[in-house]
Amino acid sequence: MNIVYGGSFNPPTIAHKKIVLKLHELFKPQNILIVPTGDSYTWKNITPFYHRLNMTRLAFPNDKVLDIEQNKKYQGTINTLRYLSRQYDDLYFTMGADNLIYIKKWINYEALLNEFNFIIFKRDEIDIEAFITNELSNYKEKFTIVDFNMDISATKFRSTHASELVDPCVLDYIKTNGLYKED
Numbered sequence: 001m002n003i004v005y006g007g008s009f010n011p012p013t014i015a016h017k018k019i020v021l022k023l024h025e026l027f028k029p030q031n032i033l034i035v036p037t038g039d040s041y042t043w044k045n046i047t048p049f050y051h052r053l054n055m056t057r058l059a060f061p062n063d064k065v066l067d068i069e070q071n072k073k074y075q076g077t078i079n080t081l082r083y084l085s086r087q088y089d090d091l092y093f094t095m096g097a098d099n100l101i102y103i104k105k106w107i108n109y110e111a112l113l114n115e116f117n118f119i120i121f122k123r124d125e126i127d128i129e130a131f132i133t134n135e136l137s138n139y140k141e142k143f144t145i146v147d148f149n150m151d152i153s154a155t156k157f158r159s160t161h162a163s164e165l166v167d168p169c170v171l172d173y174i175k176t177n178g179l180y181k182e183d
Contacts, residue, residue, distance in 0.1 A: 001090045002084075003092045003119065004092070005033070006093070008036065008052065011052070011170055012060070012170060013165050015150045022146065023094060027092075030088075032064070033066055036065070047180070059169070059170050077093065078112040082115070094118070096122075097131075100128060104135070118143050119146060120143055120144070121149070122149045
């Protein structure tokens with residue numbers, strides 16, 4: 001098993017680290033492939049890829065942090081996973097329940113659901129089992145649900161600058177590079 005953990009990592013938080021530790025503990029994967037989204041992702045005001053990649057590498061020194069989305073026009077998770085599946089077998093994509101509820105808006109979401117398996121982390125009191133049953137029942141066997149909810153997010157860090165939400169090495173990088181300054 002190889003697990004792909006994609007995200008903006010804007011910045012990588014303690015929650016991201018705990019998720020990766022939980023993935024190692026529960027699934028004992030051959031690799032966890034961490035893939036920060038490129039700058040052309042759909043968000044506005046995202047910190048430049050170069051900084052997010054560097055912070056993610058600092059946060060995850062023992063996992064593979066990939067730069068495959070660095071200079072690409074955003075083409076969707078499906079294309080990233082197809083690319084990785086040529087190099088790694090038995091791929092699982094992990095995400096929070098808060099992202100799964102919007103999967104029908106993703107590029108080629110049906111192909112994504114047909115071709116890959118998913119590890120979903122419960123989040124924000126979302127009844128993800130009911131959502132899968134009601135909205136994605138044809139793909140029910142594609143999902144493994146992990147009951148592991150944390151009230152930490154990159155959004156929370158960006159709005160509060162609370163140092164306990166990020167790894168000390170990431171905080172040092174943020175300060176050194178003048179990122180996420182308060183307005």
